[in-house]
Amino acid sequence: MDTHGTRRPSVSLAVNQQKYLSARAGEQELHAILTVRVDGADVGAGGGSALAEVLVIDTSSSMEGPPEKFRAAKNAAVAALRTLPDGTPFAVVKGTHQAVAAYPESGPMRPATPELRAEAERAVHRMVAAGGTCVGSWLDLSRRLLADQPAPIPHVLMLTDGRNEHDDRMPLAGVLDACDGQFTCDAWGIGTGWDAQLLLRVTRRLHGAADAVREESALPEEYRKLVRGLLAKTVPELVIGVTALPGSRIRYLKQVYPVELPLVARESSAPGTPDRFVTRAWGNETRRYQLCLVVDPAGHAQYEDLQAAAVEVTLPDGTAPGPPLMEPCLVHWTDDPELSAAPDGVVEHFALYEQLAEAVVKASHAYRAGRKDEATRLLGVAVTLAHRLGAARQLAELQRLVEIHDAATGRVVLRDEVQPVDFEYLITVSTHSDYGPAPVGQVPGGAPVAPAVPAELTDCLACGARMPADAAFCPKCGHPTGEAS
Numbered sequence: 042m043d044t045h046g047t048r049r050p051s052v053s054l055a056v057n058q059q060k061y062l063s064a065r066a067g068e069q070e071l072h073a074i075l076t077v078r079v080d081g082a083d084v085g086a087g088g089g090s091a092l093a094e095v096l097v098i099d100t101s102s103s104m105e106g107p108p109e110k111f112r113a114a115k116n117a118a119v120a121a122l123r124t125l126p127d128g129t130p131f132a133v134v135k136g137t138h139q140a141v142a143a144y145p146e147s148g149p150m151r152p153a154t155p156e157l158r159a160e161a162e163r164a165v166h167r168m169v170a171a172g173g174t175c176v177g178s179w180l181d182l183s184r185r186l187l188a189d190q191p192a193p194i195p196h197v198l199m200l201t202d203g204r205n206e207h208d209d210r211m212p213l214a215g216v217l218d219a220c221d222g223q224f225t226c227d228a229w230g231i232g233t234g235w236d237a238q239l240l241l242r243v244t245r246r247l248h249g250a251a252d253a254v255r256e257e258s259a260l261p262e263e264y265r266k267l268v269r270g271l272l273a274k275t276v277p278e279l280v281i282g283v284t285a286l287p288g289s290r291i292r293y294l295k296q297v298y299p300v301e302l303p304l305v306a307r308e309s310s311a312p313g314t315p316d317r318f319v320t321r322a323w324g325n326e327t328r329r330y331q332l333c334l335v336v337d338p339a340g341h342a343q344y345e346d347l348q349a350a351a352v353e354v355t356l357p358d359g360t361a362p363g364p365p366l367m368e369p370c371l372v373h374w375t376d377d378p379e380l381s382a383a384p385d386g387v388v389e390h391f392a393l394y395e396q397l398a399e400a401v402v403k404a405s406h407a408y409r410a411g412r413k414d415e416a417t418r419l420l421g422v423a424v425t426l427a428h429r430l431g432a433a434r435q436l437a438e439l440q441r442l443v444e445i446h447d448a449a450t451g452r453v454v455l456r457d458e459v460q461p462v463d464f465e466y467l468i469t470v471s472t473h474s475d476y477g478p479a480p481v482g483q484v485p486g487g488a489p490v491a492p493a494v495p496a497e498l499t500d501c502l503a504c505g506a507r508m509p510a511d512a513a514f515c516p517k518c519g520h521p522t523g524e525a526s
Contacts, residue, residue, distance in 0.1 A: 421452065
């Protein structure tokens, strides 16, 4: 049991990689996909929620064009309010070139009750659209509202139809620095004037997801689904620790499924201790991460498995969520070109998604700069990648921009009636991915294997560190089991 009275979840870790690298190529990158799965997350005693929710609604003057857009935004906020269980702390913020609390108008967030939800609904429907857009002020007010809440999972749900035109009033960069680690944020676009890069800038920093609706009437149901998903999240944080062994260093770790999110490490303070990457707000779900290491064959043996890094998953206090979760990342230096050229299917899957997103952003820049031939070529590349991945949602958005004559080869024709917002939808969608091939130890679709048996521990003969008895390598010093230095 944890401090909130909930049963600790079961967490599993699997690592996929292509370990064979050319010994003749010098320093190079080693990529691995980490699959982290959580099962058995409780909703707590009595079914209570761990959530505290702030709904941010863009009320700038552009929201009235057309009026149906603002009506859909209000209806979506009401749908979210009605989905919150009794007792859930909540607030509603109306955002223009400044941020104002619509409900409650003063004081702390309110715990949801039928009476208070009804008051909040009336406050939402009284809102009028007037003013500009300063997203930094919206997030700053949300941070201050949530600061007094003890709920383990503070969350902001933001909706906008515009661009951050009044950033000088409260620069977003500084606000994101202040908000980082304080709450998670999902951001949605509506209408025809929103900025995908703005939404992604916010959500990537605040561990959320960006999305949008084409049919404004669909927004209330999307909000209901999103809030139901939030209510299932009961694990505030998990930490992925990566210890780089001598001869390797960490280039990055990023989430690649279900959406792409960069992660920033809390760097280790001493050799042999891990860099810590915090991941936030878990329910019963699976996420996948891409680890990139820089490795060098100089001074290392060939034709055998060597440990480049150790990966572990812990709770924020450093304890394991059940059996110790440690897996090695291996490198095997070889002169065999067939071995070093063979890709790992899971790593390749997410590399293709990364290439798709890059092609889409470059195509958008080219189109806006008037380079339509270049934009068409890049959209053709994106079509080929989406076709190869079977990425149906991305293909559907691409078809709004180009006529697809041959998806496999990327033969496309740019449509005459392209709308600039079509690129915003495509950029946003291209940050979403599918699960991809199953890792070792799982069946296709991500179904879990039988629960792991708690590992027995032993001492490394080289450095004395405690380690699972069945580990092939010491997670601290990297020595193979049974070999002293």
